[in-house]
Each structure stands twice: as C-alpha cells, then as structure tokens.
Amino acid sequence: MSERLYSAVMRRDLEAEQALPGDAGRYVAGNGVRLVLSSALQSSGDQIVKPSTVLPWLLHALGAPAALIGLLVPIRESGSMLPQAFLTPLVVRVRRRTWVLVLGSVVQAVSVAAMALVAAVGSGTTAGVAIVGALAVFSLGRCLTSIASKDVQGRTVPKGERGQINGLGTMAAGVVAITLGLALRIFAGEDLSATQLAWLLALGAAFWVATAAVQAGIREPVEDGPTTGEDTDSPVGVLRLLRDDREFRSFVTTRSFLLVSALSPPFVVTLAATAGSSTLAGLGGFVIASGVASLIGGRIFGRAADRSSRVLMAATGAVASLVVLVLVALVSVPGFDGASTWGTVVLVTGYFLLTLLHTGVRVGRKTYVVDMAEGDLRTAYVAVSNTAMGVILLMVGGISSVLALASVTWALLFLAGLGLLGAVWGWRLPEVSRGR
Secondary structure (H helix, E strand, O other), rough: OOOHHHHHHHOOHHHHOOOOOOOHHHHHHHHHHHHHHHHHHHHHHHOOOOOOOOOHHHHHHHHOHHHHHHEEEHHHHHHHHHHHHHHHHHHHOOOOOHHHHHHHHHHHHHHHHHHHHHHOOOOHHHHHHHHHHHHHHHHHHHHHHHHHHHHHHHHOOOOOOOOHHHHHOOOOOOOHHHHHHOOOOOOHHOOOEEEEEEEEHHHHHHHHHHHHHHOOOOOOOOOOOOOOOOOOHHHHHHHHHHHHHHHHHHHHHHHHHOOOOHHEEEEHHHHHHHOOOOOOOHHHHHHHHHHHHHHHHHHHHHHHHHHHHHHHHHHHHHHHHHHHHHHHOOOOOOOOOOOOHHHHHHHHHHHHHHHHHHEEEEHHHHHHHOOOOOHHHHHHHHHHHHHHHHHHHHHHHHHHHHHHHHHHHHHHHHHHHHHHHHHHHHHHHOOOOOOO
8 A cells, every 4th residue: 555655646766765775675665655644743743832823822821921932932943953963972873763753752742741731720820831841842852853854764765755755744734734724713713722722732742642653663774883984973073064064064054044934924924914914813824824835835846856955945045035025125115005905915925935935945955964965974964954053043033033123124135135145055055866
C-alpha cells in the first residue's frame, strides 16, 4: 500500500533510492509516507499551540498578567533554536536519530498535556507561569526534533525526493489548518473559554502522541562511527563551522536576509488595522489563510525544491520583497481606504501572497540544508544554522519593531530590503540539488 501511495504522489528516482546506505532503498516508500504523516500530525499540533494566537487567548481567559503574553513568542521561537548547537554533541552520539525524533515528540506531547491540565483547573498568575514553563519545555522538545528530523530524512529519502516530501507535509498541514480554522469559526466563534481551550490542547497532545508512534516505525539505516571529519564533539567545535565553512556561512547569511516572508505578515495585519480594515481579524481567518497558502504552495514548491532549492529560495524571497514594496506603495496612495472593497482586496491579497511565498522559502531552505551535506556534518549544519537564526531573529525582529514605532511602512521597507539582499545571496549559493 505504501509503495502504491508513494508512487502515486511522488516523482521517484529509483536509481537514487538504491544508492542510499544499507538497505534503506527498500523502505523509501514506507518511510516517505511516515515522514509526510508525522509532519502533518506535528503541524496539526502546532496550529493548536500557536504562541501568537491560541496561547495568548488562553492566558487572557485564565486571568494571567499581560506581561506573560510578551514572553510566549520569544520562548517558543528562540527557545527551540538557540540550544541546538549545544545539544548537537549529545545528538551525534546517538547512531539512530529516529529515537531522538521520537523523544522530542514525546516531550512536546507531555508539555501540551500539562498546558491542558493547567487550563482546566488553574487560574491567575500561577496558571500563567505554569503555561510559560510548559512552553519552555515544549521548545526543548522541538529543539530535538528539529536537529534529528533532517538527519532522518537525509538517511531514508534520496536527493530528488526530499523537496517533494517537505512539500507534501506542507500541503497536509494546510488541509489541517483550513479544517481547524473553519471549526474555530463555526463552533467556537471568537470567544473561546479556558475550558474549551483545555480540550483543544488535549487534542494537540494526542496529535504529538500519534506523531511519536508514526516516527517510531521509520526504518532508518544505522551509520557506524563518525561520518564527518568535523569536530562535532563539543559546542565550540560545532559553532566553529560558521567561521570556517564559507559555503555554509553563505547559506546562513541567505536565510537571515530572507526573513522578509516570515516577519512581514504581522506588519501587514497592523497595516490593515491602521488603514481601517477589519477583514483579517479573527483567529479562524488567519489559520484559514495560512492553510490555503500551504495547500497551494506545498506541491508546487516541493517539486521546485528538488530541481533547485537554491533558485527556489532566491526567487520566492525576491518576489516576497516585491509584494511588500507594491503593497506599501498602494497603501500610501492618497485616499486609500482599507475598509473599501478595493482596499480589502489589496490587503488580503498581500497577506495571502506573503504567506504563500514564505512556504516557498521554508521548503527551499529545508531541502537545501538536507542536500548540502551528509552524516554528522548535516546534523551540525542544521543545529548551527538554527542557533544562529535564533540570535538573528531576535536582532532583526527588534530592529523592525523599533522602526514600526515610527511607522509600520518603515519596518516593511526594511524587511523588503533584506529580502532583496537575500535573493542576491541565494543566487550565488552553490547548487546542491539533484536537478531533475
């Protein structure tokens, strides 16, 4: 069944599959299906535990101090990225990385279950602190899965199919996001109680339990001994890659500049509110918009990444910057009214295009980092790039937030400029994809 399903949705390269280490070529179809399914389940949970939407509503419903809400996004994003270079020496000692992946999913399941329990019985400051603490543990679990997932994919799926795997996972996440968004709007509206959110979080915990179960069935070839000459036995040795490896440093630089597609959408929402539009408001609406973008972009960008992940990153980053510039120009036209039909179309289209293009940037850079190295060197690349991005995300986010105090337009122009630089850097990266 896995062979039939995998062959129906994938452009396979049987020669590349047979070239995988050990007997991994025999299990590509089954492993591929499990990778897509686990990605969809994880993304389902992510929609439920979003620190920018669901968790702030939960803290508000519990009567927690507003100051705690400001900690949610930094803890979730930076907490899952910054420790990776320091955890890598421990991860590379585990020869079968699937178990690191499963452990990370179990940690996330337990953390979300703890949040659900707090939401059901807690209130006030104590409950808020408990939710933030559980989110910190959740971030460590995500840290482990982020390091190990690229290794598992690289060992079980050949070049030429990895982008499609990422794309299919993104499509599945889009379907889940649309379904969840519609359910929130139809059954819960915009007034969710703490009890309702507790049940929602319990469902999220169940998603991660299912994720761990699916991941445990992956047949991963075990690589004996170190698979790279690089020093991955200490955090210092891992971080030294950023200084000594020119091609890797160029990739991290490109990824840093391409934050335009990740950081611009919230400013577009602010721009919409400033211009008088309320069309984008509402938890369900945001989830639906991002879900449609993932559904459309996953398939297209997945195959494009297998042809050239470098070109995909550069092209989608450049177009995202152009979308931001056009949007700023239109909103700046005298007499623009965000509440009018024309204004609503401009703002909604701009938001949708940015989320769609961010799907391309994400699929491209995830495929690129898996294709650019093998073995423990790939583990180190993933960890160091994510640790660096944790720091850079805080810096770029801080600068854009300061600019937004003067005007949201200045923040958007700053991000668009970075995106154009990222496109130039991306074109200059070496080609690592199979190019079919």
